[in-house]
Amino acid sequence: MEDIILKAENISKQYRLGQVGTGTISHDLNRWWHKLRGKEDPYLKIGDTNDRSTKGESDYVWALQDINFEVERGEVIGIIGKNGAGKSTLLKILSKVAAPTTGSIKSRGRIASLLEVGTGFHPELTGRENIFLNGAILGMTKKEIAAKLDEIIDFSGCERYIDTPVKRYSSGMTVRLAFAVAAFLEPEILIIDEVLAVGDAEFQKKALGKMQDISRQGGRTVLFVSHNMAAVKSLCTRGIVLEHGKVVFEGGIEESVDYYTEIFSKVFSDPPVYKDYSNKIEILSFHVKVNDRIVKSGTSILLGQKIKIILNILIKDDFDDLSIAIDILDKNGGLMSHLTNEDDGFYSNKLKNKDCKIFEIETSELLFIPSSYSMNIWFGIGQVEGVYDIKNFFNFIIEQSAYTKRTKQLPSHSKVYLHSKWSVEILNKDND
Numbered sequence: 531m532e533d534i535i536l537k538a539e540n541i542s543k544q545y546r547l548g549q550v551g552t553g554t555i556s557h558d559l560n561r562w563w564h565k566l567r568g569k570e571d572p573y574l575k576i577g578d579t580n581d582r583s584t585k586g587e588s589d590y591v592w593a594l595q596d597i598n599f600e601v602e603r604g605e606v607i608g609i610i611g612k613n614g615a616g617k618s619t620l621l622k623i624l625s626k627v628a629a630p631t632t633g634s635i636k637s638r639g640r641i642a643s644l645l646e647v648g649t650g651f652h653p654e655l656t657g658r659e660n661i662f663l664n665g666a667i668l669g670m671t672k673k674e675i676a677a678k679l680d681e682i683i684d685f686s687g688c689e690r691y692i693d694t695p696v697k698r699y700s701s702g703m704t705v706r707l708a709f710a711v712a713a714f715l716e717p718e719i720l721i722i723d724e725v726l727a728v729g730d731a732e733f734q735k736k737a738l739g740k741m742q743d744i745s746r747q748g749g750r751t752v753l754f755v756s757h758n759m760a761a762v763k764s765l766c767t768r769g770i771v772l773e774h775g776k777v778v779f780e781g782g783i784e785e786s787v788d789y790y791t792e793i794f795s796k797v798f799s800d801p802p803v804y805k806d807y808s809n810k811i812e813i814l815s816f817h818v819k820v821n822d823r824i825v826k827s828g829t830s831i832l833l834g835q836k837i838k839i840i841l842n843i844l845i846k847d848d849f850d851d852l853s854i855a856i857d858i859l860d861k862n863g864g865l866m867s868h869l870t871n872e873d874d875g876f877y878s879n880k881l882k883n884k885d886c887k888i889f890e891i892e893t894s895e896l897l898f899i900p901s902s903y904s905m906n907i908w909f910g911i912g913q914v915e916g917v918y919d920i921k922n923f924f925n926f927i928i929e930q931s932a933y934t935k936r937t938k939q940l941p942s943h944s945k946v947y948l949h950s951k952w953s954v955e956i957l958n959k960d961n962d
Contacts, residue, residue, distance in 0.1 A: 639718025
């Protein structure tokens with residue numbers, strides 16, 4: 531037990547949809563009256579599971595339910611799951627930003643959390659001043675912060691702007707500085723929620739290396755949430771998989787990622803999920819073509835082939851600027867590509883009620899590494915207001931083809947195949 535640095539016991543978190551707290555004075559009084567008489571909170575017996583794909587029958591939802599786990603000193607734990615699984619809620623409770631509805635958190639030592647870009651930063655203060663402010667929030671003395679100041683500034687790469695107000699920083703600069711403070715002030719437990727995705731590739735590599743040093747050399751504990759399974763595998767030693775607010779798997783990181791991949795892959799076999807937010811359009815029909823032949827969802831597509839999407843849409847209200855965006859996701863839910871009508875300079879303006887439009891969208895050659903992929907499609911006004919979307923409207927499998935002359939299978943840990951041409955020039959040395 532001496533090696534256990536963090537323990538979660540029966541953690542549950544309940545929210546009331548559309549409200550702050552319980553939402554009404556009568557509910558608060560009801561809770562108080564039950565508590566006064568030593569009885570259980572009556573609202574703990576109601577509420578739906580946190581499944582965003584269903585409408586639900588209750589105003590109450592359980593973001594987390596009965597979470598139990600222990601973390602040993604020096605462990606790096608990956609918390610993984612689909613969007614809405616409860617990962618960020620769990621980290622907020624572990625960071626003591628939010629209180630659990632039931633259960634308790636027991637920890638030893640300082641906890642530093644990086645949950646959102648610029649958390650704990652004051653926009654009017656300079657980067658240097660924010661280092662001292664953030665360090666104080668993390669429980670460090672001024673002397674301790676000053677001793678690490680040069681290392682923090684050097685690692686962040688923001689030295690030139692360190693005496694500039696943070697409000698003038700880009701999101702990437704802000705997350706660089708925030709991560710540097712959290713990492714160099716040596717907390718016993720470091721909690722990180724996806725924020726490294728904001729940084730560029732160079733900084734992400736640098737940050738992952740720093741987290742490995744923190745855990746392996748410093749013996750400190752890291753809890754890491756990311757949708758980047760390659761980063762999770764390279765950094766973490768153990769994984770916790772969440773689904774609908776519950777722990778569905780806990781074990782080695784390889785097994786955890788495999789379990790998560792299997793969960794996400796099941797989505798590919800599900801029928802499309804339609805959501806109409808405004809009654810401004812109606813999708814009369816859609817289909818996908820490969821080589822001018824209509825194909826069904828789940829079909830195999832060869833590396834280097836193109837996809838053509840045909841959408842038959844009925845306009846049900848007058849409005850301007852219909853925007854269309856398509857996300858292509860891998861089997862882990864990672865975003866492979868994001869397509870919009872703006873990419874081609876194509877715009878649909880001055881749409882009239884009862885207009886019927888047929889849109890054709892053709893991709894360039896698909897160069898994703900052989901695996902399973904899924905598409906979501908979104909319709910909006912001016913890339914801002916969503917009016918309609920279809921989740922999992924088409925899924926497909928990429929298979930290796932003669933597009934590449936490589937005789938071996940393309941590596942599965944890669945993401946995109948990049949075609950290349952090779953040549954050699956022979957230079958004859960003049961011996962005269």
